[in-house]
Amino acid sequence: MKIKDSVIVITGGASGIGKIMGRLALEKGAKAIAVWDINQTNLDAVVSEHSSLGKVKGYVVNVADYNAVKTAYEQTVKDLGAVDILINNAGVVTTNNTFDKNTPADIERTITINTIAPMYVAQVMLPDMIERKKGHICNIASAAGLLAVPKMSVYTASKWATMGWSDSVWIELKEMKSPVKITTFAPYFINTGMFDGVKSWFFPILDPEKTAKRVIRAIEKNTRFKGVPFAFRFARLMQGLMPMRMTDWVFGEVFGIYHAMDNFRGRKN
Numbered sequence: 163m164k165i166k167d168s169v170i171v172i173t174g175g176a177s178g179i180g181k182i183m184g185r186l187a188l189e190k191g192a193k194a195i196a197v198w199d200i201n202q203t204n205l206d207a208v209v210s211e212h213s214s215l216g217k218v219k220g221y222v223v224n225v226a227d228y229n230a231v232k233t234a235y236e237q238t239v240k241d242l243g244a245v246d247i248l249i250n251n252a253g254v255v256t257t258n259n260t261f262d263k264n265t266p267a268d269i270e271r272t273i274t275i276n277t278i279a280p281m282y283v284a285q286v287m288l289p290d291m292i293e294r295k296k297g298h299i300c301n302i303a304s305a306a307g308l309l310a311v312p313k314m315s316v317y318t319a320s321k322w323a324t325m326g327w328s329d330s331v332w333i334e335l336k337e338m339k340s341p342v343k344i345t346t347f348a349p350y351f352i353n354t355g356m357f358d359g360v361k362s363w364f365f366p367i368l369d370p371e372k373t374a375k376r377v378i379r380a381i382e383k384n385t386r387f388k389g390v391p392f393a394f395r396f397a398r399l400m401q402g403l404m405p406m407r408m409t410d411w412v413f414g415e416v417f418g419i420y421h422a423m424d425n426f427r428g429r430k431n
């Protein structure tokens with residue numbers, strides 16, 4: 163799907179890779195971008211920073227609230243025209259506690275924002291995309307959606323669910339011969355602040371700018387699944403081929419993934 167002349171909605175676009183993707187899309191000639199975010203202060207800053215590059219509009223939306231999503235969609239279409247591309251990017255990580263110490267609020271917030279909200283947003287936009295025979299939805303999952311990761315079990319669960327849902331919809335659209343496409347994007351840790359404090363000694367923590375560029379490229383190429391770094395494409399193959407104890411040793415001790423969250427601080431707010 164080409165970025166040029168497209169109307170693009172980016173959820174969680176007021177920070178991190180979402181903010182960078184908005185800038186990249188405008189630089190590539192997007193007709194307009196709609197930044198949907200819950201953080202009014204960051205949203206105002208992003209709109210003012212990006213407005214010299216093209217048409218950008220900010221919407222304060224809690225994507226975990228279905229009615230708010232519906233209202234924001236109707237307003238976006240009224241303001242900017244039909245939506246061509248949705249990047250489901252908003253996400254949270256709440257704690258590095260082991261699961262027994264997660265609160266019901268931690269669990270609900272993580273699953274609602276990371277798993278249910280992308281479904282809500284896609285669900286309000288997809289029928290119009292199917293009818294127009296035009297559209298692309300990119301769901302930002304995580305490499306944690308391919309692995310078991312201690313001290314982020316609920317986040318991991320939220321991203322496994324997103325991956326399964328996202329790729330299932332890809333198949334549904336193919337079976338109905340719709341030209342609308344889905345990209346499932348699964349990056350390793352990215353240096354945006356969301357996972358501040360994590361340690362990774364085997365795989366380097368990803369650069370936000372380069373990662374955002376990879377998302378945009380994946381959308382342009384209609385890529386079905388993109389794992390970053392490339393080695394993560396083989397995660398499930400390795401899990402299938404190796405005995406469980408060896409899988410734990412490779413991912414846990416060699417790659418160090420089981421200890422990555424030990425010193426997690428995350429965002430302050």
Ligand SMILES: NC(=O)c1ccc[n+]([C@@H]2O[C@H](COP(=O)([O-])OP(=O)(O)OC[C@H]3O[C@@H](n4cnc5c(N)ncnc54)[C@H](O)[C@@H]3O)[C@@H](O)[C@H]2O)c1
Nearest residue numbers: 174177178179199200224225251252253304351352354356
């Ligand atoms: N940073 C990483 O290491 C990493 C790794 C893998 C996957 N991801 C995923 O990439 C995506 C972007 O991550 P990032 O690092 O840029 O994060 P970030 O924290 O910089 O940005 C997330 C944005 O989502 C917004 N948001 C949170 N809850 C919201 C809600 N209910 N409604 C609307 N907006 C909301 C926040 O205000 C923020 O602007 C997330 O889905 C994240 O899970 C991040």
